[in-house]
Amino acid sequence: MTVILSMFTIMMLTLLIMMMIMLISKKSMMELQKMSPFECGFNPMSNKRLPFSIHFFMIAIIFLIFDVEIVIIMPMISTMKLSMIKYWSTTSMSFILMLLMGLYYEWFNGLLNWTK
Structure with missing residues (x-):
């Protein structure tokens, strides 16, 4: 009997908290801009196929190569x-x-x- 009563109490508390959250956190249409993701100054609603500079990609690849190189060389020295x-x-x-x-x-x- 006490187990059923405690389960009922927990369920009622959970429902009460969920209802309070729904009442308190009403989102208005004015906050729609705040809810949208912000990606490095790019408009997320614009064209998704913007031209991508290959130079930034190559910098990232070269950085990864030298980063892995350092991770392998450091234990060699020790x-x-x-x-x-x-x-x-x-x-x-x-x-x-x-x-x-x-x-x-x-x-x-x-x-x-870098310049062609």
Whole structure:
């Protein structure tokens, strides 16, 4: 009997709180602008297919490449004392060689030229 009474009390409290929230938080049409999302100064109701500059995309990709590079190189430096120098130097040199090859590829294809 007490379980049913407590469940009923909880349900009534929940309903009461929900009704109070609905009464207090009435949204008017004047607040419609406040409810719309604001995306970096762009009007969200305008054309969705605006021209996108590839330069910003390339900056983001290059940033991610160098960010991952730092995440991989930093543990290499700290494990240099713990591992065998022969294997460590082979691994680190091959990693740096791959990064330099990627940088050369970007440079050769003109991806680092910001003005065309």
